Amino acid sequence: MLDLAKVQCSEFAACVNQDFEIAASGGRLVLQLSEARPWGSGAGTEREPFALTFRGAPQLRLPQGIYKMSHAQLGEMEIFLVQIAGDQSNSTFEAVFN
Numbered sequence: 001m002l003d004l005a006k007v008q009c010s011e012f013a014a015c016v017n018q019d020f021e022i023a024a025s026g027g028r029l030v031l032q033l034s035e036a037r038p039w040g041s042g043a044g045t046e047r048e049p050f051a052l053t054f055r056g057a058p059q060l061r062l063p064q065g066i067y068k069m070s071h072a073q074l075g076e077m078e079i080f081l082v083q084i085a086g087d088q089s090n091s092t093f094e095a096v097f098n
Contacts, residue, residue, distance in 0.1 A: 002077040004097065009050035012036040015071060020054065023068045031056045031069075031093060039096055049098035054081070060091040 013036040022029040031054035039051040064082040071077075085092040 002075050004077060004079070006047070007097070008047060009036050009038060009097075011074065012050070012052055015074065018071065020069045020071045022062075023070070029056065029060065029062075034092075040098065047097075049096070051097070052079075052095045053084075054093040054095070056091040056093065058086070058088055058090055061086060062091075062093070 012033065015033050016036055017032060017034070019030050019032055022031065033052060034055045035051075035053040037051055037053075038048055040049040062081065062083055064080070066078050066080050068076065068078050079095045081093045081095055083091060084094045
């Protein structure tokens with residue numbers, strides 16, 4: 001499993017526009033990583049904080065929480081996702097690492 005305590009923004013940035021799968025009770029859900037960006041100053045921390053933005057299907061609604069995700073290169077991980085938008089074109093989720 002990916003060590004989220006040590007992972008860097010650059011590792012996710014290499015995966016922008018790629019699919020991440022969520023293991024759900026009704027099957028698998030797919031989110032596409034649309035952005036990996038620095039977040040905050042990170043002064044005095046072991047790594048620079050960063051945020052990830054994922055996009056999903058327009059009708060997809062998920063409560064905020066920890067989701068088991070997998071990616072072809074990064075492997076399995078558990079990420080806390082918060083839905084930040086949802087409209088007719090897509091649903092948007094964010095994860096912040098600090």
